[in-house]
Amino acid sequence: MSILLLLKGILLGFSIAAPVGPIGVLCIRRTLAHGRASGFLSGLGAATADGIYAGIAGFGLTAITGFLSVFNGYFKQSAASFSVSSAYRHFSQGRQRNRRRPKPEVLSGHTPLRCC
Numbered sequence: 001m002s003i004l005l006l007l008k009g010i011l012l013g014f015s016i017a018a019p020v021g022p023i024g025v026l027c028i029r030r031t032l033a034h035g036r037a038s039g040f041l042s043g044l045g046a047a048t049a050d051g052i053y054a055g056i057a058g059f060g061l062t063a064i065t066g067f068l069s070v071f072n073g074y075f076k077q078s079a080a081s082f083s084v085s086s087a088y089r090h091f092s093q094g095r096q097r098n099r100r101r102p103k104p105e106v107l108s109g110h111t112p113l114r115c116c
Contacts, residue, residue, distance in 0.1 A: 020028075023046045031039025068075065 027039050027042045027046065028044045
């Protein structure tokens with residue numbers, strides 16, 4: 001087996017494995033239209049933009065985590081009081097609804113299993 005055949009196989013494998021999204025298509029189009037340098041710089045710009053977005057996301061999460069950890073006790077108290085009030089409201093309204101609900105026979109004149 002020649003080394004040239006191996007290199008062609010590796011090149012073909014990388015070209016198939018590369019994700020071809022909109023930015024990848026843009027890089028390929030610029031490479032074919034304007035040359036290798038233009039395609040390389042387009043890919044470098046896309047990679048830089050992805051790195052910047054990843055940095056913003058990482059630092060943003062760090063800032064949000066810091067904010068949440070400072071007010072952690074207040075968030076827990078608020079969540080607990082909301083849960084208790086929501087449960088109380090649910091169970092108290094459930095009893096009232098059951099008292100006022102008429103039987104199905106009174107509404108339609110038919111038994112619940114026979115509707116027609």
